[in-house]
Amino acid sequence: DIVMTQSPDSLAVSLGERATINCKTSQSVLSSSNNGNSLAWYQKKPGQPPKVLIYWASTRGSGVPDRFSGSGSGTDFTLTISSLQAEDVAVYYCQQYYRSRTFGQGTKVEIK
Amino acid sequence: QVQLVQSGAEVKKPGASVKVSCKASGYTFSVYYIHWVRQAPGQGLECLGWIRTANGDTDYTPKFQGRVTLTRDTSINTVYMELSRLTSDDTAMYYCVRENWFYDFWGQGTLVTVSS
Numbered sequence: 001d002i003v004m005t006q007s008p009d010s011l012a013v014s015l016g017e018r019a020t021i022n023c024k025t026s027q028s029v030l031s032s033s034n035n036g037n038s039l040a041w042y043q044k045k046p047g048q049p050p051k052v053l054i055y056w057a058s059t060r061g062s063g064v065p066d067r068f069s070g071s072g073s074g075t076d077f078t079l080t081i082s083s084l085q086a087e088d089v090a091v092y093y094c095q096q097y098y099r100s101r102t103f104g105q106g107t108k109v110e111i112k
Numbered sequence: 113q114v115q116l117v118q119s120g121a122e123v124k125k126p127g128a129s130v131k132v133s134c135k136a137s138g139y140t141f142s143v144y145y146i147h148w149v150r151q152a153p154g155q156g157l158e159c160l161g162w163i164r165t166a167n168g169d170t171d172y173t174p175k176f177q178g179r180v181t182l183t184r185d186t187s188i189n190t191v192y193m194e195l196s197r198l199t200s201d202d203t204a205m206y207y208c209v210r211e212n213w214f215y216d217f218w219g220q221g222t223l224v225t226v227s228s
Contacts, residue, residue: 044151051218055216093156097214100159
Protein backbone atom coordinates (compact mmCIF):
# COMPACT_ATOMS: atom_id res chain seq x y z
CA ASP A 1 0.00 0.00 0.00
CA ILE A 2 1.08 3.57 -0.62
CA VAL A 3 1.14 5.36 2.72
CA MET A 4 0.14 9.03 2.81
CA THR A 5 1.45 11.30 5.56
CA GLN A 6 0.09 14.80 5.96
CA SER A 7 1.58 17.62 8.02
CA PRO A 8 0.63 19.31 10.17
CA ASP A 9 -2.32 17.49 11.76
CA SER A 10 -3.92 20.86 12.44
CA LEU A 11 -3.18 24.53 11.93
CA ALA A 12 -4.74 27.84 12.89
CA VAL A 13 -4.39 30.73 10.46
CA SER A 14 -5.64 34.31 10.62
CA LEU A 15 -8.24 35.41 8.11
CA GLY A 16 -6.56 36.58 4.92
CA GLU A 17 -3.31 34.78 5.70
CA ARG A 18 -1.77 31.82 3.88
CA ALA A 19 -2.35 28.22 4.89
CA THR A 20 -0.02 25.46 3.71
CA ILE A 21 -0.60 21.72 4.04
CA ASN A 22 1.95 19.10 3.07
CA CYS A 23 1.45 15.54 1.90
CA LYS A 24 4.18 12.94 1.50
CA THR A 25 3.67 9.60 -0.25
CA SER A 26 5.68 6.47 0.57
CA GLN A 27 6.49 6.01 -3.11
CA SER A 28 6.33 8.14 -6.21
CA VAL A 29 2.87 8.68 -7.69
CA LEU A 30 4.22 10.13 -10.93
CA SER A 31 2.77 8.18 -13.84
CA SER A 32 5.14 7.56 -16.73
CA SER A 33 2.20 7.02 -19.09
CA ASN A 34 0.88 10.57 -18.88
CA ASN A 35 3.59 12.34 -16.86
CA GLY A 36 0.94 13.24 -14.31
CA ASN A 37 1.05 12.96 -10.55
CA SER A 38 -1.89 10.85 -9.33
CA LEU A 39 -2.61 13.06 -6.33
CA ALA A 40 -5.85 14.81 -5.31
CA TRP A 41 -6.89 17.09 -2.48
CA TYR A 42 -10.35 17.08 -0.85
CA GLN A 43 -12.12 19.44 1.52
CA LYS A 44 -14.42 17.93 4.16
CA LYS A 45 -16.86 20.05 6.14
CA PRO A 46 -19.13 18.66 8.90
CA GLY A 47 -22.37 17.28 7.57
CA GLN A 48 -21.21 17.36 3.95
CA PRO A 49 -19.49 14.82 1.73
CA PRO A 50 -15.91 15.58 0.72
CA LYS A 51 -15.37 17.83 -2.27
CA VAL A 52 -12.48 17.59 -4.69
CA LEU A 53 -10.38 20.74 -4.74
CA ILE A 54 -7.34 19.67 -6.75
CA TYR A 55 -6.54 16.67 -8.96
CA TRP A 56 -3.47 15.63 -10.95
CA ALA A 57 -1.63 17.48 -8.15
CA SER A 58 -2.30 20.96 -9.52
CA THR A 59 -5.57 21.10 -11.52
CA ARG A 60 -8.38 22.92 -9.72
CA GLY A 61 -11.77 21.27 -9.62
CA SER A 62 -14.88 22.80 -11.13
CA GLY A 63 -15.93 25.94 -9.27
CA VAL A 64 -13.01 25.85 -6.85
CA PRO A 65 -11.80 29.37 -5.96
CA ASP A 66 -8.37 30.29 -7.26
CA ARG A 67 -7.07 30.90 -3.74
CA PHE A 68 -6.66 27.11 -3.62
CA SER A 69 -3.60 25.77 -5.41
CA GLY A 70 -1.70 22.49 -5.50
CA SER A 71 1.95 21.84 -6.24
CA GLY A 72 4.60 19.16 -6.00
CA SER A 73 5.73 16.05 -7.81
CA GLY A 74 6.92 12.53 -7.10
CA THR A 75 6.46 12.05 -3.37
CA ASP A 76 6.05 15.57 -1.96
CA PHE A 77 2.97 17.71 -2.46
CA THR A 78 1.49 20.91 -1.07
CA LEU A 79 -1.98 22.43 -0.87
CA THR A 80 -1.93 26.20 -0.41
CA ILE A 81 -4.80 28.47 0.52
CA SER A 82 -3.45 31.88 -0.40
CA SER A 83 -5.84 34.00 1.65
CA LEU A 84 -7.86 32.07 4.22
CA GLN A 85 -11.59 32.77 4.32
CA ALA A 86 -14.03 31.81 7.07
CA GLU A 87 -15.69 29.27 4.79
CA ASP A 88 -12.38 27.42 4.37
CA VAL A 89 -12.55 26.01 7.91
CA ALA A 90 -12.57 22.27 7.23
CA VAL A 91 -10.48 19.12 7.25
CA TYR A 92 -8.32 18.63 4.16
CA TYR A 93 -7.24 15.24 2.84
CA CYS A 94 -4.76 14.22 0.18
CA GLN A 95 -5.36 11.04 -1.81
CA GLN A 96 -3.22 9.03 -4.19
CA TYR A 97 -4.79 7.19 -7.10
CA TYR A 98 -1.58 5.81 -8.60
CA ARG A 99 -2.11 2.36 -7.11
CA SER A 100 -5.52 1.63 -5.64
CA ARG A 101 -6.64 4.59 -3.50
CA THR A 102 -5.39 5.77 -0.12
CA PHE A 103 -5.94 8.95 1.87
CA GLY A 104 -3.80 10.95 4.22
CA GLN A 105 -4.93 11.23 7.82
CA GLY A 106 -6.33 14.74 7.33
CA THR A 107 -5.35 18.26 8.37
CA LYS A 108 -7.78 20.41 10.33
CA VAL A 109 -7.73 24.09 9.39
CA GLU A 110 -9.12 26.64 11.86
CA ILE A 111 -9.22 30.40 12.23
CA LYS A 112 -6.68 31.94 14.60
CA GLN B 113 -26.31 17.06 -13.55
CA VAL B 114 -24.48 14.13 -12.01
CA GLN B 115 -26.10 12.83 -8.85
CA LEU B 116 -25.49 9.90 -6.54
CA VAL B 117 -28.39 9.40 -4.15
CA GLN B 118 -27.96 6.97 -1.29
CA SER B 119 -30.48 5.17 0.87
CA GLY B 120 -31.32 6.32 4.36
CA ALA B 121 -29.72 5.84 7.74
CA GLU B 122 -29.58 2.37 9.27
CA VAL B 123 -29.35 1.05 12.83
CA LYS B 124 -28.11 -2.52 13.17
CA LYS B 125 -27.20 -4.89 15.96
CA PRO B 126 -23.75 -6.43 16.24
CA GLY B 127 -23.38 -9.46 14.00
CA ALA B 128 -26.02 -8.28 11.54
CA SER B 129 -25.57 -7.15 7.93
CA VAL B 130 -26.43 -3.86 6.25
CA LYS B 131 -27.12 -3.11 2.59
CA VAL B 132 -26.83 0.45 1.30
CA SER B 133 -27.92 1.57 -2.16
CA CYS B 134 -26.54 4.29 -4.40
CA LYS B 135 -28.57 5.45 -7.40
CA ALA B 136 -26.70 7.28 -10.14
CA SER B 137 -28.15 9.77 -12.60
CA GLY B 138 -27.03 12.47 -15.00
CA TYR B 139 -24.38 10.42 -16.80
CA THR B 140 -23.86 7.08 -18.58
CA PHE B 141 -23.84 4.64 -15.67
CA SER B 142 -21.64 1.95 -17.20
CA VAL B 143 -18.75 4.28 -18.07
CA TYR B 144 -17.52 4.98 -14.55
CA TYR B 145 -16.49 2.76 -11.65
CA ILE B 146 -18.21 3.32 -8.30
CA HIS B 147 -16.15 3.18 -5.11
CA TRP B 148 -17.26 3.11 -1.48
CA VAL B 149 -15.58 5.19 1.24
CA ARG B 150 -16.41 5.44 4.91
CA GLN B 151 -15.65 7.83 7.75
CA ALA B 152 -16.02 6.69 11.33
CA PRO B 153 -16.68 9.35 14.00
CA GLY B 154 -13.57 11.45 14.53
CA GLN B 155 -11.62 9.39 12.01
CA GLY B 156 -10.34 9.84 8.47
CA LEU B 157 -11.50 8.55 5.09
CA GLU B 158 -11.19 4.84 4.34
CA CYS B 159 -11.80 3.00 1.06
CA LEU B 160 -13.80 -0.26 1.10
CA GLY B 161 -13.63 -1.24 -2.54
CA TRP B 162 -14.97 -0.63 -6.03
CA ILE B 163 -17.22 -2.08 -8.68
CA ARG B 164 -16.85 -1.81 -12.42
CA THR B 165 -20.41 -0.97 -13.37
CA ALA B 166 -19.97 -2.16 -16.96
CA ASN B 167 -19.48 -5.84 -16.05
CA GLY B 168 -19.75 -6.16 -12.26
CA ASP B 169 -16.07 -6.82 -11.58
CA THR B 170 -15.12 -5.92 -8.02
CA ASP B 171 -12.06 -5.30 -5.90
CA TYR B 172 -12.02 -4.96 -2.13
CA THR B 173 -9.59 -3.43 0.33
CA PRO B 174 -7.93 -6.37 2.16
CA LYS B 175 -9.22 -5.15 5.52
CA PHE B 176 -12.84 -5.70 4.31
CA GLN B 177 -12.31 -8.74 2.08
CA GLY B 178 -14.84 -11.40 3.01
CA ARG B 179 -17.19 -8.94 4.73
CA VAL B 180 -18.09 -6.48 1.97
CA THR B 181 -19.96 -7.24 -1.24
CA LEU B 182 -20.60 -4.75 -4.03
CA THR B 183 -23.24 -5.42 -6.66
CA ARG B 184 -25.06 -3.40 -9.26
CA ASP B 185 -28.36 -3.34 -11.14
CA THR B 186 -27.83 -1.71 -14.51
CA SER B 187 -31.57 -1.58 -15.21
CA ILE B 188 -31.97 1.07 -12.50
CA ASN B 189 -28.43 2.52 -12.44
CA THR B 190 -27.93 1.47 -8.83
CA VAL B 191 -24.99 0.07 -6.90
CA TYR B 192 -25.31 -1.77 -3.59
CA MET B 193 -22.83 -2.14 -0.74
CA GLU B 194 -23.46 -4.94 1.74
CA LEU B 195 -21.32 -5.23 4.88
CA SER B 196 -21.70 -8.28 7.07
CA ARG B 197 -20.74 -9.33 10.62
CA LEU B 198 -21.09 -5.78 11.84
CA THR B 199 -19.34 -4.56 15.00
CA SER B 200 -19.37 -1.20 16.76
CA ASP B 201 -16.23 -0.31 14.79
CA ASP B 202 -18.37 -0.26 11.63
CA THR B 203 -20.39 2.70 12.91
CA ALA B 204 -19.62 5.31 10.26
CA MET B 205 -20.86 7.46 7.42
CA TYR B 206 -20.67 5.49 4.19
CA TYR B 207 -20.28 7.25 0.83
CA CYS B 208 -20.52 6.02 -2.73
CA VAL B 209 -18.30 7.94 -5.09
CA ARG B 210 -17.83 8.13 -8.83
CA GLU B 211 -14.28 7.43 -9.86
CA ASN B 212 -12.74 9.49 -12.63
CA TRP B 213 -9.23 8.54 -11.55
CA PHE B 214 -9.86 10.77 -8.53
CA TYR B 215 -13.32 10.96 -6.89
CA ASP B 216 -15.28 13.61 -8.72
CA PHE B 217 -18.82 13.10 -7.39
CA TRP B 218 -19.95 11.86 -3.99
CA GLY B 219 -23.24 10.60 -2.63
CA GLN B 220 -24.73 12.43 0.31
CA GLY B 221 -23.69 9.68 2.70
CA THR B 222 -25.53 6.99 4.68
CA LEU B 223 -25.06 6.79 8.43
CA VAL B 224 -24.79 3.22 9.68
CA THR B 225 -24.97 2.82 13.44
CA VAL B 226 -24.14 -0.51 15.06
CA SER B 227 -25.47 -0.76 18.58
CA SER B 228 -26.88 -3.45 20.84
